[in-house]
Amino acid sequence: MILFDTHADTLYSLAMHPETPKDVTLDRLKAGGVTVQTLAMFVGGKNDEKHIARAFEKMQAEEEKLLAAGWKKLTDYRDAREGETAYILSVEGCDLLKNNLSLLETWRRRGVRMAALTWNYENCVGTPAKADAVTPLKPFGREAVKEMVRLGIAPDTSHLNERGFYDLLEMGVTPLASHSCCKALCGHCRNLTDDQLRAMFSAGGYVGVNFYPYFLDDGGVATIETICDHVIHMIDVGGEKQIGFGSDFDGIECKPRGMNGPQDFPRLLDALRGRGLTEEQLAGLCGRNLAAYYDRIDPRA
C-alpha cells in the first residue's frame, strides 16, 4: 500500500536544532511503510525576514545531505511506487514571496508541491487563525495563490484564518490543509469547523489529519484512538475520499500515546481497522485520496 504523510518539520529541525533527536528518519519511514514523506521548508518561530532567508538556505543544505545519504526525492506524489521510500518538498509560510512572486517558480523547479500561506503570524499573503478569524486574504495573497494554481503548487490552508480560507474557496481555488484537525472534537483555533470541512470537501480539497495532542484533544491527552476519532469525524462529514495523514512529526514536542514516529503507522492503520474501516477506505486515506486531489488540481496528460 502507498502511504503519504503531508507534513513534517524535519528539515527545519535538522537545520536549526541539529542536536535534537529526529522523529523522522529514513529507517523509521521504512519501518512504518511510509512511501512519501512531505518535508516542509518552514519559516520558523521568529518573524524576521533575514532569519527566514537564512533558515531556507540552511534547509536546502540539509536537503543536499539527505540526498547524499540515499534519500530519494520525488516531485509528484503520483510517481510514488509501492515499497519505495521518498520525500517531497513543501513550504510552510509564504513570507519570502514578499516583493518576489517569481520565487514560486524557483520553489516549483525544486519540487515544492504544496505551500502553507502563513505560519502563526501575519505575513504578505494573509493572517493566521492564531491572530484572528476575520481579516481577509491580502490582495498580494490572491496574486500569490493564482500563481501557485498556475504552477501546480497546492495552496495549503493549515494555519490560515477562517476568512482567508473562505476567500480562497470564493476564488474558485481547490486548497488542501496538509496538517489540520476537527474543531468539533477539539476547540483549538488551528482546527477546522464542520462547515469548513464540508466546504473543503465540496470544493474538491483535501485534509491531512495532524497528530499533535493539543489539536486532537482539549486537554492534550491523546492516543492512537484519538487520531482515529478525528479521521472518523472527517469521514462522517463527507471526507472519506479526501483525507489522509499530516503527522507534523519533528514540529511537535509531544505525541499521542502509541504514535511516536513514522514507524508506528502500522499501529494507526490497525486501530482504524479496529474501528471498522475497510481496506479500500484505508488505501484511500493512505494514498489514493491525495493522488486523486492532484489529479483534480494538476491533471496530467
Ligand SMILES: [Zn+2]
Ligand atoms: Zn504547522
